[in-house]
Every structure is written in C-alpha cells, then in structure tokens.
Amino acid sequence: MTTEQNTNPAVHQAGSPAASVGKTVKSEEEWRKLLSPAEFRVLRQAGTERPFTGEYTDTKIEGVYRCRACGTELFRSDEKFESHCGWPSFFAPLAEDRVRYITDDSLGMRRVEVRCGACDSHLGHVFEGEGYPTPTDLRYCINSISLTLEPAEKA
Template identity: 50%
Template sequence: MTQQQNWREKLSDEEYRVCREAGTERPFSGALLDETRDGMYLCKCCSAPLFPADAKFDAGCGWPSFYKQADSDNVGYRDDDSLMMRRIEIFCKQCDAHLGHVFPDGPKPTGQRYCVNSVSMTFEPQQGDKVEG
C-alpha cells in the first residue's frame, strides 16, 4: 500500500484535501475555532504537538490562530506563491501535512499569526478537562 493510500484510509475527504493537497477549509467552519479549553493542538496526521492552547487568540479571520508554536522541530515554513500572492505556508515537519499559513500581524511577544485549518489538527485537552461531545 502506498503512503497516499494510507492517508486516504486514515483521513476523511476534507482532511485529505487540506492536509495532503494543501487545501483550505471554509472560514468560520472549523470545529476547533471556538475551542477554549487548556491543552495541546496536535497534527491530525501524525499527532506531533503543534500549538499550545495558551497561545491561541481570536484573530477574527475565521481560522484558529496562534502566536507561537509548541516546538520548532514540528512546524516548518515554505514559500507559497499560489493564489497570485506571496504567503508563507506552515506544515508539519514530521509528516509534511499542510497546516495553513503564518502572517506577521499577530500579537506580542512574537508578532506572528499562525492561521491554521481546524481539520489539520486534533485537540488534546489538559488532564482534568472534560472532553465534550
């Protein structure tokens, strides 16, 4: 079985489109947009820790936004010249899953806004927090 077939079996159609084909979910549609509990946001594909919940903020852009990553070994950067504009794509360094983009208009102390697709992450609540659903 190829790696592509493995991802197709593991991920929903929307997760595959976003994570493996660098798609984007519709703004204000993601399940993690309004998540407010303490915990960690993990890569949907490989469970690498990506963003701590205490770094999340409401940027009003329609996607979960963070001002810092959990571990610099897990989030990578590359130029994205699609859509006739220059952006910086962020991806999981462990499995190459597309996460979203980073912009230089975030809050202090980093000034970064990691704009991330909900479907490219799972949320692991801090122990003691109830999992809703």
C-alpha cells in the same frame, strides 16, 4: 507553490524537521485510508476549510493541539489567540522542530505555508506584522481540520 525554505528572519526558522520529531512517511494510498476525504484535501493537498466553520476556531479549552494526520504536538492553547480571521490562530508553535515553512506563491501573492515537521501535512499559513498584540507579531492561521485537541486534563 515552491518548496523553497522561507528566508524571512521575522518568521521562525524551523528548517527541516529535527531529530526530536520522528518522521512519518506514508504513501498517498495509506493517507487516503487514514484520513477522511475532507482531511485528505486539506492535510495532503494543501486545501483550506471555509472560514468560521472549523471546530477549533472559537475553542477556549486548555490543552495541546496535535497534527490530525500523525499526532505530533504542534501548538499549545497558551499560544492561541482571538484574531477573528475565521481559523484558529496561534502566535508560536510548541517547538521549532514541530513545523516547517514553505514559500507559497499561489493565489497571486507570496505567503508562508506551515507544514507539520513530522509528516509534512499542510496546516495553514503564518503571517507577520498584522498588528496583533502577541509576543511574536506572528499569526499562525491553521485549519481546524488539520488539528486534534488533547485537553489539559489528559495532557
């Protein structure tokens, strides 16, 4: 995996986290104390959960999805859609400064990794041009374990 900025114009260009999103910086030891081993593996080591096993894959509850590591608001339920890929799918982040993109050349293919704009935790990947009927033609394929859902009545 490289740390290059994705330059594909079809994918939203978030760049570095904007000033409106506070940076969360912790040591590896601090993250290990804060997160469960499974959360740490995905959020801090860019792992993935098995498809169709995450708690938010089929959730239809209205609300805001936050980064499980730092609490930054990332996605709204209004941008969530059924892609049947095994992970929660969104067609856009809540705001461009909430995520950042990294070119990921692992697994013998080029993908675009999505990370939290505040704490740099791994969230998943974004794919384009797959024919989903969304306003952006993008699918943010996000690990449930990377998120917490704040229901609308509390938001």
